[in-house]
Amino acid sequence: QKDYPQQYQLDFIEELVNQLDLHNISEAEHLIAEEILWNLDDRGYFTIELALIADRLGVDEEDIEKVLKFVQHLDPLGIASRDLRECLLIQLEDQADSIAYRIVDRYLEDFSNKRYETLQRKLGCTTEELSEAMEVVKHLNPRPGEGKIISKDEVVVPDFVVLERDGEWAIQTYDSGLPELRISPDYM
Numbered sequence: 001q002k003d004y005p006q007q008y009q010l011d012f013i014e015e016l017v018n019q020l021d022l023h024n025i026s027e028a029e030h031l032i033a034e035e036i037l038w039n040l041d042d043r044g045y046f047t048i049e050l051a052l053i054a055d056r057l058g059v060d061e062e063d064i065e066k067v068l069k070f071v072q073h074l075d076p077l078g079i080a081s082r083d084l085r086e087c088l089l090i091q092l093e094d095q096a097d098s099i100a101y102r103i104v105d106r107y108l109e110d111f112s113n114k115r116y117e118t119l120q121r122k123l124g125c126t127t128e129e130l131s132e133a134m135e136v137v138k139h140l141n142p143r144p145g146e147g148k149i150i151s152k153d154e155v156v157v158p159d160f161v162v163l164e165r166d167g168e169w170a171i172q173t174y175d176s177g178l179p180e181l182r183i184s185p186d187y188m
Contacts (some may be wrong), residue, residue, distance in 0.1 A: 001062045003038055009084070012042070012145065012148035012149055013037050013038060013149065016037050016071075016074055017033075017037055017077065019075065020033050020034070020074075023070070025067075025070070027121070028059070029066075029067050029070070030064075030065075031057065032053070032057060032059065032063060032064055032067040033070065033071050035053050035056070035057060036053065036067065036068055036071050036080055037063075037080065039053070039073065039082060040079070040145055040149055041072070041145070042145060042146065042149050043144075043145050043146050043149075044078075044079045044080070044081075044085070044143060044144035044145020044146065044148070044149060045081055045085075045141040045143075046052055046071075046080040046081065046082055046146070047080065047082065050064045050065060050068070058152055062079065068080060072086075072090050073090065075163070076141060076144040076145075077091050077141075077144070077145045078090045078091050078132075078140075078141060078146040079088055079145060081144075084108070084138070085104060085108055085143060087140075087143075087144065088104045088108075088137065088140050088142065089104055089105060091140045092104060092140070092142065094138075095136070096131065098136070099123055099125055099129055099130065099132075099133035100133040100134075100136035100137050102123060102125070103119065103133055103134070103166050104137060104140075105124070106122075107119055107122055110122070110132070112136065116130065116134075171183075
């Protein structure tokens with residue numbers, strides 16, 4: 001039996017799909033959610049047009065949007081967001097009346113460009129309040145899938161693997177296009 005290299009990108013997505021079973025959703029919603037999850041980019045963002053998924057599954061875009069909102073609240077929070085602002089706002093939903101929420105909701109560009117005086121003026125808050133809010137925003141997760149989802153372009157399959165089995169060395173090849181490999185007696 002060959003030990004083929006695992007394409008481990010999918011562990012994270014499968015973990016998310018398994019979370020769906022913990023919720024009371026219909027079979028149709030489960031199907032939509034899976035379609036969303038299998039179409040995340042390597043940052044964990046959902047960048048496909050809703051219309052494409054709607055057409056593929058023969059459902060309305062509103063149905064996709066509803067399930068997308070649900071998926072975005074799986075763990076990690078903010079997965080399948082369509083942009084940075086949406087991702088951060090989802091993580092701040094329980095602080096909707098906070099300065100941090102207002103920064104992300106209305107003044108993310110000022111925050112990103114370090115326009116702190118402008119932010120303070122627009123928010124009408126003290127330097128200390130702004131500093132505390134900025135710390136909250138800085139500790140949010142801007143890329144919920146990073147390091148967990150490997151894009152198809154990044155999956156590396158080795159040409160061959162050298163293994164030790166029962167005190168003997170064996171070479172397993174994974175690319176049928178490789179020429180026959182031999183080891184020089186000197187190296188043996």
